[in-house]
Amino acid sequence: MSLDTVLARIDAELPAATERLLELLRIPSISTDPAYADKCDSAADWLVADLASMGIDASKRPTPGHPMVVGHVDGAGPHVLFYGHYDVQPVDPLELWDREPFDPAIEDTPNGKVIRGRGAADDKGQLMTFVEACRAYHAVHGVMPCKITFFFEGEEESGSPSLIPFMKENAEELKADLALICDTGLFQSRTPAIMTMLRGLLGEEITITGPDKDLHSGMYGGPAMNPIRVLTKILGGLHDETGRVQVPGFYDGVPELPAEIAEQWKALDFDHGAFLGDVGLANPAGEADRSALEMIWSRPTAEINGIIGGYTGEGFKTVLPSKASAKVSFRLVGQQDPHALRESFREWVRVQVPEDCKLEFKAHGNSPASQISTDHPAFEAARKALTDEWPDPAALAGCGGSIPIAGYFKTYLDMDAMLVGWGKDDDQMHSPNEKYDLESFHKGIRSWARILDAIAPGPDGEN
Amino acid sequence: MSLDTVLARIDAELPAATERLLELLRIPSISTDPAYADKCDSAADWLVADLASMGIDASKRPTPGHPMVVGHVDGAGPHVLFYGHYDVQPVDPLELWDREPFDPAIEDTPNGKVIRGRGAADDKGQLMTFVEACRAYHAVHGVMPCKITFFFEGEEESGSPSLIPFMKENAEELKADLALICDTGLFQSRTPAIMTMLRGLLGEEITITGPDKDLHSGMYGGPAMNPIRVLTKILGGLHDETGRVQVPGFYDGVPELPAEIAEQWKALDFDHGAFLGDVGLANPAGEADRSALEMIWSRPTAEINGIIGGYTGEGFKTVLPSKASAKVSFRLVGQQDPHALRESFREWVRVQVPEDCKLEFKAHGNSPASQISTDHPAFEAARKALTDEWPDPAALAGCGGSIPIAGYFKTYLDMDAMLVGWGKDDDQMHSPNEKYDLESFHKGIRSWARILDAIAPGPDGEN
Numbered sequence: 008m009s010l011d012t013v014l015a016r017i018d019a020e021l022p023a024a025t026e027r028l029l030e031l032l033r034i035p036s037i038s039t040d041p042a043y044a045d046k047c048d049s050a051a052d053w054l055v056a057d058l059a060s061m062g063i064d065a066s067k068r069p070t071p072g073h074p075m076v077v078g079h080v081d082g083a084g085p086h087v088l089f090y091g092h093y094d095v096q097p098v099d100p101l102e103l104w105d106r107e108p109f110d111p112a113i114e115d116t117p118n119g120k121v122i123r124g125r126g127a128a129d130d131k132g133q134l135m136t137f138v139e140a141c142r143a144y145h146a147v148h149g150v151m152p153c154k155i156t157f158f159f160e161g162e163e164e165s166g167s168p169s170l171i172p173f174m175k176e177n178a179e180e181l182k183a184d185l186a187l188i189c190d191t192g193l194f195q196s197r198t199p200a201i202m203t204m205l206r207g208l209l210g211e212e213i214t215i216t217g218p219d220k221d222l223h224s225g226m227y228g229g230p231a232m233n234p235i236r237v238l239t240k241i242l243g244g245l246h247d248e249t250g251r252v253q254v255p256g257f258y259d260g261v262p263e264l265p266a267e268i269a270e271q272w273k274a275l276d277f278d279h280g281a282f283l284g285d286v287g288l289a290n291p292a293g294e295a296d297r298s299a300l301e302m303i304w305s306r307p308t309a310e311i312n313g314i315i316g317g318y319t320g321e322g323f324k325t326v327l328p329s330k331a332s333a334k335v336s337f338r339l340v341g342q343q344d345p346h347a348l349r350e351s352f353r354e355w356v357r358v359q360v361p362e363d364c365k366l367e368f369k370a371h372g373n374s375p376a377s378q379i380s381t382d383h384p385a386f387e388a389a390r391k392a393l394t395d396e397w398p399d400p401a402a403l404a405g406c407g408g409s410i411p412i413a414g415y416f417k418t419y420l421d422m423d424a425m426l427v428g429w430g431k432d433d434d435q436m437h438s439p440n441e442k443y444d445l446e447s448f449h450k451g452i453r454s455w456a457r458i459l460d461a462i463a464p465g466p467d468g469e470n
Numbered sequence: 471m472s473l474d475t476v477l478a479r480i481d482a483e484l485p486a487a488t489e490r491l492l493e494l495l496r497i498p499s500i501s502t503d504p505a506y507a508d509k510c511d512s513a514a515d516w517l518v519a520d521l522a523s524m525g526i527d528a529s530k531r532p533t534p535g536h537p538m539v540v541g542h543v544d545g546a547g548p549h550v551l552f553y554g555h556y557d558v559q560p561v562d563p564l565e566l567w568d569r570e571p572f573d574p575a576i577e578d579t580p581n582g583k584v585i586r587g588r589g590a591a592d593d594k595g596q597l598m599t600f601v602e603a604c605r606a607y608h609a610v611h612g613v614m615p616c617k618i619t620f621f622f623e624g625e626e627e628s629g630s631p632s633l634i635p636f637m638k639e640n641a642e643e644l645k646a647d648l649a650l651i652c653d654t655g656l657f658q659s660r661t662p663a664i665m666t667m668l669r670g671l672l673g674e675e676i677t678i679t680g681p682d683k684d685l686h687s688g689m690y691g692g693p694a695m696n697p698i699r700v701l702t703k704i705l706g707g708l709h710d711e712t713g714r715v716q717v718p719g720f721y722d723g724v725p726e727l728p729a730e731i732a733e734q735w736k737a738l739d740f741d742h743g744a745f746l747g748d749v750g751l752a753n754p755a756g757e758a759d760r761s762a763l764e765m766i767w768s769r770p771t772a773e774i775n776g777i778i779g780g781y782t783g784e785g786f787k788t789v790l791p792s793k794a795s796a797k798v799s800f801r802l803v804g805q806q807d808p809h810a811l812r813e814s815f816r817e818w819v820r821v822q823v824p825e826d827c828k829l830e831f832k833a834h835g836n837s838p839a840s841q842i843s844t845d846h847p848a849f850e851a852a853r854k855a856l857t858d859e860w861p862d863p864a865a866l867a868g869c870g871g872s873i874p875i876a877g878y879f880k881t882y883l884d885m886d887a888m889l890v891g892w893g894k895d896d897d898q899m900h901s902p903n904e905k906y907d908l909e910s911f912h913k914g915i916r917s918w919a920r921i922l923d924a925i926a927p928g929p930d931g932e933n
Contacts, residue, residue, distance in 0.1 A: 097781070227802050243702040312791070324627075334781065361753070437788065
């Protein structure tokens with residue numbers, strides 16, 4: 008009964024909730040670019056004010072980087088911590104956006120209404136589904152469904168440099184019975200998914216310097232070493248013909264998939280043709296002997312995320328450049344050790360660089376993969392609640408993305424984490440024209456209301 | 471006698487001549503960037519006015535690209551055509567310049583005074599050495615030393631698309647007994663050199679498209695093909711471990727050096743340690759079994775002049791990009807056929823691109839190598855004249871750069887060309903902080919006066 012009232016309230020409040028999200032999306036909180044530091048700060052202020060508006064004791068907490076937002080509200084029953092991030096990815100290439108990335112709007116599309124703008128899906132829209140569920144519950148019952156700690160980060164898209172120190176310093180304050188994380192998606196845009204396997208991430212930047220200045224390739228071409236030649240030779244050898252990564256020891260700690268999980272995934276009947284077809288591709292590019300679903304969920308990768316060197320403007324310039332650099336990242340699984348891998352990668356590069364060239368590395372954060380325990384009763388409760396809201400029954404799934412926070416909660420706060428989210432495969436997170444389906448936003452809020460109702464004792468203590 | 475008067479006039483006029491050059495250097499005539507088209511036009515106007523000021527019948531001649539400047543003046547004796555180019559290279563990376571590239575100035579350096587600014591050495595400063603020599607001769611004698619056609623191009627740094635059509639359409643007007651070209655340098659910054667061997671140039675741009683939009687490497691990393699991976703794999707295979715270029719048929723038409731030229735070059739005693747040491751390198755990077763001088767003068771090369779793909783800004787972005795592209799150029803020698811090589815290179819790339827990826831090529835101009843005949847008596851006369859002006863005797867040398875105009879004069883106007891110039895190895899042509907030694911400018915003007923005096927009958931007809 009009381010759940011129905013809250014769900015009805017959510018339906019009625021949707022337009023107002025959407026307006027609030029658009030307001031947050033207008034703040035260009037790009038965490039990786041120092042030029043936007045003050046915008047990250049504004050986003051944090053906005054969230055503090057919004058939480059306070061529903062009686063939550065919230066504050067902006069300084070870090071050496073962008074601030075955290077922490078809020079507490081008391082309640083009966085279990086103590087949950089909700090995590091989301093308010094920072095967003097850069098927007099370039101800007102020319103590929105159909106609208107200004109930070110001038111969000113509701114657009115009609117053949118597949119229904121979408122909220123278009125940077126951060127709509129990753130992660131502001133998802134974060135707000137939980138906040139709006141709490142707002143509706145509070146409006147109906149005058150209290151929160153249970154004891155809740157709100158924990159919002161502003162550095163998720165830039166390696167979370169301040170996260171672990173902050174969690175260590177505030178462990179007592181942050182510890183709860185269970186963490187709830189909303190930064191993932193539906194399986195195949197359709198099936199609600201609770202993530203139980205998350206890939207880790209390791210980022211490296213390589214810069215190779217050959218001559219100490221740009222040279223004329225007519226005058227020096229031949230005897231002078233070209234750093235782009237060195238860099239492409241090295242990166243061109245990162246994968247072999249079968250898609251295997253060639254860094255020594257790369258596959259140490261990469262487990263085979265347990266038979267029952269392999270079975271379960273097979274049952275999900277993943278359509279890799281449609282998945283790749285959506286982005287103009289056809290053939291899985293990973294290890295030759297693996298299924299596409301394994302390539303995303305349970306196999307490690309090496310990707311060159313960016314490369315630059317020499318003249319890249321209009322026309323042509325016969326320059327023999329001084330420098331060339333690349334950004335490389337690795338998605339990790341199982342027990343792969345990011346620190347050992349960074350060293351192994353650096354050594355693998357080092358031995359391939361001619362003595363003439365200078366080599367510099369820049370570390371860009373690292374996190375191991377995590378395997379989530381589903382023992383906490385909330386997982387079963389949530390699975391039922393999600394199955395009530397969505398057409399398909401909820402699945403226990405893997406996630407190709409890296410959400411290190413889940414592992415950190417376990418490591419530093421000894422707290423299990425439940426990851427659910429409402430993103431769709433075509434949300435274009437990290438790409439131009441990012442969007443979040445209005446349905447994801449609406450049913451996401453309703454889903455949180457159901458989950459909270461399922462794990463909380465209810466306003467009158469009974470459940 | 472009359473030569474000494476002209477040389478004295480040149481010495482006295484040097485400050486005024488330098489002021490004129492600085493004026494020309496202030497015009498940012500970057501031909502490869504369409505944004506500077508009007509500046510190229512202004513540079514052409516400036517030259518027309520300057521030639522007219524010494525009684526030369528000069529005009530700006532339209533082309534589909536940047537205009538040509540053509541001037542005629544009558545005189546006794548042989549008819550020479552002088553060629554130079556008024557366009558310059560782009561200036562990026564701008565942050566590496568110690569002064570605004572188009573705000574030139576005379577600077578004192580440990581090695582003497584230099585004219586600092588884009589185009590000082592390549593080719594405005596060199597072009598003006600000839601013009602100033604004519605101006606001085608005209609001032610002293612009231613006539614020019616011989617019949618002269620001035621021919622200035624504005625597209626040399628962007629592949630000279632309009633040059634051949636213009637030469638064909640105006641062959642009668644442009645044909646002379648001998649072409650003089652000032653776009654080369656001294657050998658080892660010291661020895662006046664007449665170039666007899668010039669490398670050709672072939673430019674290609676490759677763009678590889680994988681997914682039809684930028685993707686999130688967490689969501690697609692593994693199954694989705696990354697175009698940077700494809701591009702680096704291909705370009706990483708451009709050279710083998712011994713520095714040999716791997717494009718099929720690349721070495722077809724590459725001749726072995728004739729014994730007597732090999733001898734002569736050995737006698738020049740090229741110091742490759744100093745040559746590479748000047749730019750922070752030590753080991754010749756070309757074919758393992760070739761001398762550094764061969765690598766520059768008589769061996770072909772493949773260089774990656776630029777590469778770009780994915781996220782290259784501050785920080786890190788785990789993007790799996792849609793596109794990656796590179797600019798590649800080849801220096802050609804002997805009978806290497808640029809057209810055949812372009813096709814062979816494209817096919818070599820094509821077969822390495824997975825069917826999933828789109829591949830686009832963009833041609834960026836091509837010119838064969840040229841071998842200059844030194845039969846014309848002017849060559850011997852010039853060698854003596856240069857030996858009189860400079861401390862070391864003049865050498866017949868090769869040139870690693872590509873000055874296709876020499877070959878074009880032969881092919882389209884059946885005219886031999888003599889290439890001499892006063893650039894030094896440390897002029898940083900095509901690089902930040904380009905400069906031209908004031909000594910190069912001064913002795914260059916004097917050298918032209920001597921050459922003209924040697925090949926012309928003199929004002930009173932005797933020689």
